[in-house]
Amino acid sequence: MQAIYHANNEFTAQLVVDLLRSEGIDGRIHGAYLAGAAGDLPLGGLVRVMVADSDAERASAIVAHWDALPVPTDAEMDALSEDDPAD
Numbered sequence: 001m002q003a004i005y006h007a008n009n010e011f012t013a014q015l016v017v018d019l020l021r022s023e024g025i026d027g028r029i030h031g032a033y034l035a036g037a038a039g040d041l042p043l044g045g046l047v048r049v050m051v052a053d054s055d056a057e058r059a060s061a062i063v064a065h066w067d068a069l070p071v072p073t074d075a076e077m078d079a080l081s082e083d084d085p086a087d
Contacts, residue, residue, distance in 0.1 A: 001028070002056040005049040005063050013047045016063055023062055025055045 007013035010032040020027040031046045051059045072080075 001050040002053055003030070003048040004051050004056055004059045007047040007049065010047055013049050016049045016066070019066055020049070020051065020059055020062060023058075025051055025059050025062070027051050027059065 004027075005013070005016050007016065010029065013029045013032065017027040017029060028050045030048045030050050049063075
């Protein structure tokens with residue numbers, strides 16, 4: 001297995017694992033409990049997303065594309081929620 005993403009926390013790592021699974025790639029989180037053992041110290045990179053060697057190149061490309069997407073502004077998010085017919 002290869003680490004294809006180093007996350008700051010378990011939440012972000014889970015987002016990446018879910019993204020990969022939506023593309024048919026099995027990902028695993030390693031080191032999630034190490035971050036908790038460090039307390040409030042900023043020890044980034046302890047949480048890693050791992051995939052099979054055969055999926056590493058494709059998974060890295062998927063994650064790189066996702067990571068490069070712009071983060072929506074609050075106004076954009078508000079506009080989306082106003083357009084939601086479920087509300």
